Amino acid sequence: MKEIHIQLSGSKSITNRLLILNALYSNTIRLINTSKSQDSQLMQDALSSNNELIDIHHAGTAMRFLSAYYSIQNKRKTILTGSHRMKERPIEILVTALQKLGANISYLENNGYPPLEINGKELHENKIKISSQVSSQYITALCLIGTQLKNGLNIELEGKVTSFPYINMTLNILTQLGIKVDFYKNIISIAYTNKLKKTEFVIESDWSSASYHYSLCALGNDFKIRLKYLFKNSLQADRKVEIIYKDYFGVSTEFINGEIILSKIKEFCYPKSIQLDMNDCPDIAQTVAVTAFGLRIPIHITGLETLKIKETDRLHALKTEIEKCGGEVFITDNSLKINSCNNFIDNINIQTYNDHRMAMSFVPLKLLFPLQIENPEVVKKSYPEFWEDIKKYNFFY
Numbered sequence: 001m002k003e004i005h006i007q008l009s010g011s012k013s014i015t016n017r018l019l020i021l022n023a024l025y026s027n028t029i030r031l032i033n034t035s036k037s038q039d040s041q042l043m044q045d046a047l048s049s050n051n052e053l054i055d056i057h058h059a060g061t062a063m064r065f066l067s068a069y070y071s072i073q074n075k076r077k078t079i080l081t082g083s084h085r086m087k088e089r090p091i092e093i094l095v096t097a098l099q100k101l102g103a104n105i106s107y108l109e110n111n112g113y114p115p116l117e118i119n120g121k122e123l124h125e126n127k128i129k130i131s132s133q134v135s136s137q138y139i140t141a142l143c144l145i146g147t148q149l150k151n152g153l154n155i156e157l158e159g160k161v162t163s164f165p166y167i168n169m170t171l172n173i174l175t176q177l178g179i180k181v182d183f184y185k186n187i188i189s190i191a192y193t194n195k196l197k198k199t200e201f202v203i204e205s206d207w208s209s210a211s212y213h214y215s216l217c218a219l220g221n222d223f224k225i226r227l228k229y230l231f232k233n234s235l236q237a238d239r240k241v242e243i244i245y246k247d248y249f250g251v252s253t254e255f256i257n258g259e260i261i262l263s264k265i266k267e268f269c270y271p272k273s274i275q276l277d278m279n280d281c282p283d284i285a286q287t288v289a290v291t292a293f294g295l296r297i298p299i300h301i302t303g304l305e306t307l308k309i310k311e312t313d314r315l316h317a318l319k320t321e322i323e324k325c326g327g328e329v330f331i332t333d334n335s336l337k338i339n340s341c342n343n344f345i346d347n348i349n350i351q352t353y354n355d356h357r358m359a360m361s362f363v364p365l366k367l368l369f370p371l372q373i374e375n376p377e378v379v380k381k382s383y384p385e386f387w388e389d390i391k392k393y394n395f396f397y
């Protein structure tokens with residue numbers, strides 16, 4: 001058995017929330033184990049810059065959280081822009097909500113999309129209705145600035161709530177910091193909070209990054225993989241990877257002293273097919289889809305409506321690349337179905353479409369057959385140490 005030790009850096013989602021909160025509360029929170037992701041670095045750089053032009057490249061959370069943040073920076077003008085793809089990722093629902101609260105924001109190119117011109121001012125309204133069907137990041141953005149509005153903020157969520165655990169994460173972090181929040185039925189209330197006590201926040205490592213090691217464990221023969229600083233009780237949506245890989249792919253997880261140890265369950269009885277709703281954990285949909293393909297288990301994943309507006313259209317990208325490897329894939333606007341594959345096609349180039357998760361999710365297939373990953377550097381968006389960690393597996397191909 002080959003034992004592998006991995007030290008992941010902190011969750012990018014938790015880090016980016018805390019970076020905004022630190023900017024709002026004069027750095028009262030001491031952050032430990034922050035994310036080394038490019039998205040967190042971009043957030044940090046933006047928050048420590050006084051420039052008018054802020055470019056957050058591909059970082060979705062930075063785009064959404066900073067739109068809200070700059071809206072309340074009194075008398076400051078900001079041009080908030082991003083990569084070509086960021087200019088295709090919708091932001092209208094958040095911008096309209098901020099405008100209704102009194103914010104001065106306008107679109108500089110296409111209506112509903114970045115770049116934005118934001119003229120910061122005090123916001124006085126304290127109630128807003130917002131659709132929660134497109135991105136939970138819009139709701140988080142409002143919750144974060146709600147703490148600074150003199151009358152607090154009541155956010156009424158309309159429609160299905162997508163990526164729900166991310167909203168829970170936000171509310172939980174605010175509560176841990178001593179901010180009063182309430183979530184009853186479909187209404188979130190955030191209390192105005194003038195000051196925070198000086199605190200220390202130890203950020204759990206990133207479960208989304210851990211997912212690629214689950215996939216390697218499932219497709220490999222005999223790995224024992226130790227990942228540091230991950231817990232049974234986690235705020236992260238992608239903590240769900242543990243349950244999915246136990247139930248469907250025969251990977252067991254032991255939680256011991258802040259470390260998880262992954263190994264294969266002996267004589268695991270694989271399911272004949274898998275049906276999963278992944279609306280709660282969209283970022284691991286690619287990992288799970290590729291593992292099922294590698295294990296030749298037919299899979300039907302639903303609840304994927306947000307995948308079209310992420311770093312790339314992830315449903316299309318998955319279909320194209322899995323089909324290049326010999327799979328048969330059907331997609332709709334919110335689902336993906338892969339039939340069992342008889343023969344893998346090897347030695348193809350996997351395109352990554354500027355999407356870190358396309359690169360990382362296909363790598364475990366290298367345990368089964370040779371393939372190449374194009375533009376491998378894309379991983380830096382969330383997991384810059386990925387290739388260093390992968391070297392530890394001594395891949396045959």
Ligand SMILES: O=C(O)C1=C[C@@H](OP(=O)(O)O)[C@@H](O)[C@H](O)C1
Pocket residue numbers: 012013014061134135136137140162163166282283306
């Ligand atoms: O709030 C967050 O940290 C995130 C929320 C999710 O986005 P959506 O709510 O847009 O699905 C997730 O996909 C993203 O990677 C991070």
Ligand SMILES: C=C(OP(=O)(O)O)C(=O)O
Pocket residue numbers: 058059060061062283310311357382
């Ligand atoms: C979707 C993601 O990030 P974001 O929306 O923050 O760009 C991701 O990391 O998979």
